[in-house]
Amino acid sequence: MIAGCGQVGMALLETAPNAYFTATYRPGSASMPKRQAILERNAKPLAVELTKTRDLIKLTALAQRIVWMAAPDTRFANDPTLKKLVLFSAARSRAWGKTPTCITYISTTGVYGNAGGEWINERAPVNPQSDRAKRRVHAEMQLKFGLKLAHKIHILRAPGIYGHGRLPIDRIRAGTPALLPQEDSWSNHIHEVDLARLAFWANFKAGTYKVVNACDEAPCKMGDYFDAVADAFGLQRPPRLSREEVKKVVSPMMWSFMAESRRIESNNQKSLGFRLRYPTVADYLLTRTSS
Helix, strand or coil: CEECCCHHHHHHHHHCCCCCCEEEECCCHHHHHHHHHHHHCCCEEEECCCCCHHHHHHHHHHCCEEEECCCCCCCCCCCCHHHHHHHHHHHHHHHHCCCCCEEEEEEEHHHHCCCCCCEECCCCCCCCCCHHHHHHHHHHHHHHHHHHHCCEEEEEEECEEECCCCCCHHHHHCCCCEECHHHCCEECEEEHHHHHHHHHHHHHHCCCEEEEECCCCCCEEHHHHHHHHHHHCCCCCCCEECHHHHHHHCCHHHHHHHHCCCEECCHHHHHCCCCCCCCCHHHHHHHHHHC
16 A cells, blocks of 8 residues: 555556555545556555545555555644554454554654754654654654554655656756855755665565665765756756855745755665665766766
C-alpha cells in the first residue's frame, strides 16, 4: 500500500513493476487524473481521506505492508493519524490472526534542525525548529508506538527531493537570489527514484526498526546546487546576496530551508546494502544534458 501516492509514489510504482500495489488518492473529480495514472502503472487505486477514521480502517484491512508518503495535516500542530494507523493495524492482526504490519514512513532531515553545517548521522538527536519539522517529529513518535504492538517500523528521513519536474528551474529563471558563498548553507538531496527504491528496499530489508537518512553521497552548498542546475540547462546563474538581503525577498518557507545548514550522512542506508542510482546531483544532471 502506498498511502499518499504523489510523485515519489508514482516513481515507486514504476521502479517495482512486478510488485502488486494499492495506491491511495483523494476522493473527488479533481483526482481522476491521479486515479488514471495509478491504473496505467498496473496498480489498484483506492480513494481515501487518510485523516478519516473510517478510511484508515479500510486501508489497514487491505495491506500488511505500507509505505506512508502523506505529509502531516498542516492545520494542526500535532496529527494523530499515524497513531490510529498502528492501532487499527494491530486490531486487524489480532482479529484475523495475521502478522503485524510493516510501515515505512517518509519523514524529513528537517527534524535535525540547524546544525551549523556540521555532519549529522542517524544517531544525532532531533532538534526541530520549524512547524513543519515539529509535525514530522510528532509523526515519528506515533509510529514508534507501533513497536509496542509488534509492528515493523522504518523511518526514512529525506532531504531535498529532486527529479523530473522537481528542479528549481522556475526559481532560477525568476532570478531569485542565492546566498553569498561565505554565508551559504549546506544542503542535501536525493533523487525521487532513489527515494522510491529505498522505501521499497527498507520495507523488506530493514528488520524490526530502523531510522535511515535517505540521502545521496554529496552534500553541497545550496547556491552551488542552483548554479549546477542553471549550467546544465543553459540558464544564467542566480545572483548572490547576503543572508539579510535574501531573507527580505524570499518566502518565509523558502527562508526556513535556506536558514538551516547541515551535512547528512547515512550509515544505515549503507548497512542495508542499498545502492543509489544517482549518487550525486551531478550524476543526474549529466543524464539530462547527455540526452
